[in-house]
Amino acid sequence: MKYLFKLSISIVVFFGFNLSVLAQIPVSNSKHIIEIRNMKFIPSELIIKKGDTVVWINRDFFVHNITEFDDKRWKSSNLAKGESWSKVINENLNYYCSLHVTMKGKLTIE
Amino acid sequence: MKTITSSIKKATSFVLLTLLTSISFSQENPSLSDAEVASVAVVANQIDISYADIAMKRSKNKDILEFAERMITDHNAVIEQAVALVTKLNVSPKDNAVSQSLMDGSEKTKKMLKKANKKEFDKLYIDNEVAYHKAVISAIKKLLIPETDNAELKKLLETVLPALEAHLGHAEMVQNKI
Numbered sequence: 474m475k476y477l478f479k480l481s482i483s484i485v486v487f488f489g490f491n492l493s494v495l496a497q498i499p500v501s502n503s504k505h506i507i508e509i510r511n512m513k514f515i516p517s518e519l520i521i522k523k524g525d526t527v528v529w530i531n532r533d534f535f536v537h538n539i540t541e542f543d544d545k546r547w548k549s550s551n552l553a554k555g556e557s558w559s560k561v562i563n564e565n566l567n568y569y570c571s572l573h574v575t576m577k578g579k580l581t582i583e
Numbered sequence: 584m585k586t587i588t589s590s591i592k593k594a595t596s597f598v599l600l601t602l603l604t605s606i607s608f609s610q611e612n613p614s615l616s617d618a619e620v621a622s623v624a625v626v627a628n629q630i631d632i633s634y635a636d637i638a639m640k641r642s643k644n645k646d647i648l649e650f651a652e653r654m655i656t657d658h659n660a661v662i663e664q665a666v667a668l669v670t671k672l673n674v675s676p677k678d679n680a681v682s683q684s685l686m687d688g689s690e691k692t693k694k695m696l697k698k699a700n701k702k703e704f705d706k707l708y709i710d711n712e713v714a715y716h717k718a719v720i721s722a723i724k725k726l727l728i729p730e731t732d733n734a735e736l737k738k739l740l741e742t743v744l745p746a747l748e749a750h751l752g753h754a755e756m757v758q759n760k761i
Contacts, residue, residue, distance in 0.1 A: 512745040534664055535657055535746055572653060575752035 504528060507578065509537050509552070509570075514578035521562060523582050528559040535573070542567040542577070615679065615730040621669050622676035623685065623727060624740065627719050628658040628665075630689040634715070637696045638708045646757045647705050650712070654750065661743055668739055681726075709758045716751040720744065 503525045508515045510532040521527065531537050531552040539558060540548040548571065549558040562580055570576040615623070631654050638651035669676060692711060699707050723740055731737040 511742070512749040533746075534742075535660055573746075573749045573753065574756060575749050 506530060508532050509576075512573060512576055514568075514570075514576060517577065518579045518581070520581045520583050523563050524561060526559050526561050527580065528557055530557040531555065537570045537576070538572060539568050539578075540571040542569045545571075615681065615726070616677065617672075617731055617733045617736055618669075618674050618677035619679040619681070620727050620731050620736060620740075621665060621674060622678055622682045623722075624743075625662055625665050625676055626682040626685050627722075628662050630685060631712075631715060631719075632658045633689065633693060634696065634708065634711065637693060638704075641696070641699075641701070641704050642708065644705045644761070646760055647708060650709070650753060650757050653753070654712070657746060657750065661746070664739055668735055672733060672735070706758075706761050709754055709761055712754040713751065713758055716747055716754060720747050720751065723747070 503522065505519060505521055505525060505527045507519065507527060507529045509529060512533065512535070514529070519527070529539050529549070529552070531554055534554045536551045536553055538549045538551050539560075543566075547560075549560075551572070552558055562582070565582050566580050568578050568580070635651035635654040635658075638647055639655075642648055642651070665676075696704065696708060696711070723744055728737060728740050731740060
């Protein structure tokens with residue numbers, strides 16, 4: 474009986490502590506996920522806020538990259554299946570996969 | 584110039600005829616086992632890699648070389664997936680009339696590409712890529728997917744389709760530049 478009492482106290486303390494920790498973590502809405510699947514960026518167009526982070530995750534077994542389209546100013550590394558790449562976005566931009574040139578996407582600052 | 588244009592037209596017609604013969608032949612013989620579907624899928628990828636290998640040796644055009652390199656990488660990736668799947672399913676790809684017909688057609692195309700004049704090679708190669716991808720996309724949709732029983736093999740074929748469509752779009756972009 475004494476054991477059960479101690480156990481229940483421990484459970485309450487443990488979960489209470491963790492919930493309080495979780496409550497202190499600010500909910501972030503500045504990260505956006507774009508999946509690369511079936512030779513498409515999903516979603517292909519996204520409206521974000523200046524300074525938001527965009528994460529691209531490759532779900533295809535084909536290698537892909539993310540390349541700035543208009544002036545080719547930057548390019549990600551080549552991403553194998555399951556790999557991801559992220560970038561803080563501060564401006565409107567068009568991008569594409571330079572390996573599969575028909576794959577295109579667009580980010581617009583709100 | 585007229586001679587080159589005329590020979591390109593003749594060679595393009597030859598490529599199209601070869602492809603159409605292969606595909607129409609396959610449509611008249613629609614009964615394929617999963618092992619035979621796997622064989623056709625692997626052979627179709629190997630054929631495009633063999634065309635790209637010729638392009639890597641013969642072309643100096645940046646767009647053609649980039650496209651050919653992409654074909655080698657992507658079609659090898661498809662073959663790896665197909666081999667992993669048939670190994671998992673304990674199935675051996677089985678040679679059949681459709682894969683044999685594709686191989687025969689490709690031998691003629693490879694001869695034509697190897698013999699082609701340097702000036703006409705790029706156009707012949709990319710025209711063939713456009714025609715070949717159209718034919719393979721059609722064959723996967725109308726023959727291979729309907730003939731496949733195994734769900735995982737069917738899913739792999741369905742996964743490959745968007746890649747082939749992207750390759751076709753890429754080939755058409757290069758074709759417009761040549």
